[in-house]
Amino acid sequence: MKLRPQKKLRCRKDIKEVSMKVILKQDVKGLGKEEDMVNVSDGYARNYLFPRGLAAEASAGNINIMNTKKKAEKTKKDRELAQARELAEKLGNITVVIKTKSGENGKLFGSITSKDIADGLKSGHNTDIDKKKIQIDTIKELGTFTAKIKLFPEVSAEIKISVQAAE
16 A cells, blocks of 8 residues: 655645634724624634633524623613603703802802702702713803703703802
8 A cells, every 4th residue: 555645735825724703702902892703713712812711602602692792782772872862851951050159240269160060950950960971161250151961972961050149
């Protein structure tokens, strides 16, 4: 019996790369974001992604879990968006009255900040808004002003602020 010599591999192109689908558990630079399904080489998955806990094999069970998580996340986001729109409608009719010390010609001692507006909303209207979500220009005089409150990426509301002199 005569044995045939094996074909010599001359370059990397002669080697067939085996690829597999994986689901990323975390963001991987240059590969994808969390919960993405990507094709990677078998060795990269077994030697780098799996030991570090960055990915899981894309089996039927794991794909089903990924789809369930995406659906739950989407329903949660939709619910939060509906609540933000409802709050925006409620805030559209609100006027926050802030009383502070002022000098001559209606100039304030200091200024009205987003923290003052958030406190006024909480005490006067029982609405708890984070001060970082309130966008205003500096208020340094008496009068009526408007402030924009960013409740959600697509939802914002405008409220009226009435600054009055404290007696």
